[in-house]
Amino acid sequence: MEFKDYYQTLGVAKTATAEEIKKAYRKLARKYHPDVSKEPDAEDRMQAINEAKEVLGDPEKRAAYDQLGQNYRAGQDFRPPPDWDAGFEFTGRGFDGAEADEFSDFFANLFGQAGRRRQHGQGYRMRGEDRHAKVVIDLADAYQGATRTISLQVPEMDAQGRVVTRQHSLSVKIPKGVKEGQHIRLTGQGSPGMGGGPPGDLFLEIHFHPDQAFRVEGRDVYASVPVTPWEAALGASIETPTPAGPVRLKVPAGSQSGRRLRLKGRGIPGQEPGDLYVELTVVLPPADTDKARELYATMARELDFDPRRAGHGRR
Incomplete structure (x- = not known):
C-alpha cells in the first residue's frame, strides 16, 4: 500500500x-x-x-x-504503525x-x-456529541486495576482556520479485568451540549502496550519460558512470571520445546477469567569449557539418541 x-x-x-x-x-x-x-x-x-x-x-x-x-x-x-491514532479524541461514530x-x-x-465524523441531520438534540479516543495501557493494569492520568489531544480550529491541538488530561480508573478493545465510558466528558443541554460522553478504547514477555488473545495470555535440558527431561518445579507476579509451575518429565502448559484462571480476570499458557523452550548450555564439552561427549557416547530416527519425535 x-x-x-x-x-x-x-x-x-x-x-x-x-x-x-x-x-x-x-x-x-x-x-x-x-x-x-x-x-x-x-x-x-x-x-x-x-x-x-x-x-x-x-x-x-x-x-x-x-x-x-x-x-x-x-x-x-506504507503500513500504519500500531496504535498510530492513540491519544486523539474523535467526535461521533466511526x-x-x-x-x-x-x-x-x-x-x-x-x-x-x-x-x-460528525453526524448531522439527526434533528434537534440538546445533548452534546459523544467523543472517542484510543488509549494504550500496561497489561498489568488489566490484572490489578489502576488509576492513571491520561493526556489526549483534542484537535480544534483556531481563529485563522488552522488546526491546533489542545491537551486534555484526565484521571481514569482502569477496571480490573478490562480486555483489549473494550470501551470505558466517562460520563459527561464528551462535547458540550447545545442550549444548556448535558454534555456527551467520552469512550476510551483500551489497547495494551506491546509486551516482550506476554501475548494476549482475548482473556487468554501466552508466555514463553526457558527451561534447562535436565528440567525438561527429569521434570522440575520452576518459578515462571505472570502479569500478576511469579508463580510456581510443574514441568512434567519428558517435556520438549514447544510443549504448552495451562495455568487455569491465570489469564485476564473476569467473570470467566482467561487462562495463562506457558510454552516451554529448552535452552542448551554452551559447550564453551572443557568440562561442558566432556559432558556433551559423554552424553553422545552413552545415550542411544538420534532425534532424526523414528520414535524420537516431540512429545
Whole structure:
C-alpha cells in the first residue's frame, strides 16, 4: 500500500487554512466532477479529491494524519504503525466498512476504525456529541486495576482556520479485568451540549502496550519460558512470571520445546477469567569449557539418541 499525500492531491500547502482547503476543493470539483468533466480519469480523480477533502476538511482527522505523515511522502510503501491514532479524541461514530470502502485502501486502513465524523441531520438534540479516543495501557493494569492520568489531544480550529491541538488530561480508573478493545465510558466528558443541554460522553478504547514477555488473545495470555535440558527431561518445579507476579509451575518429565502448559484462571480476570499458557523452550548450555564439552561427549557416547530416527519425535 502506498502513502497518499492529501495536500498534494488538493494542491495546497500543509499550512493551508480551512478556507483555503475549501476553495481548492471547489476548484478541483468543478474541473473533475464526472457530471461535467470531459477528462478521461475524472471519476478516479474526483474520488481522490473527495477523499483528501474528507481528511483535511476535518480538524480531528487532519491532526492525526499530520502527525502520522511527518516521516512519509507520496507513493512511499506504507503500513500504519500500531496504535498510530492513540491519544486523539474523535467526535461521533466511526466509519463502517461500506462507508470506508468508498475511498482507497489507504483511507480504509487509517480511518475505517479510527476516523470519526460528525453526524448531522439527526434533528434537534440538546445533548452534546459523544467523543472517542484510543488509549494504550500496561497489561498489568488489566490484572490489578489502576488509576492513571491520561493526556489526549483534542484537535480544534483556531481563529485563522488552522488546526491546533489542545491537551486534555484526565484521571481514569482502569477496571480490573478490562480486555483489549473494550470501551470505558466517562460520563459527561464528551462535547458540550447545545442550549444548556448535558454534555456527551467520552469512550476510551483500551489497547495494551506491546509486551516482550506476554501475548494476549482475548482473556487468554501466552508466555514463553526457558527451561534447562535436565528440567525438561527429569521434570522440575520452576518459578515462571505472570502479569500478576511469579508463580510456581510443574514441568512434567519428558517435556520438549514447544510443549504448552495451562495455568487455569491465570489469564485476564473476569467473570470467566482467561487462562495463562506457558510454552516451554529448552535452552542448551554452551559447550564453551572443557568440562561442558566432556559432558556433551559423554552424553553422545552413552545415550542411544538420534532425534532424526523414528520414535524420537516431540512429545
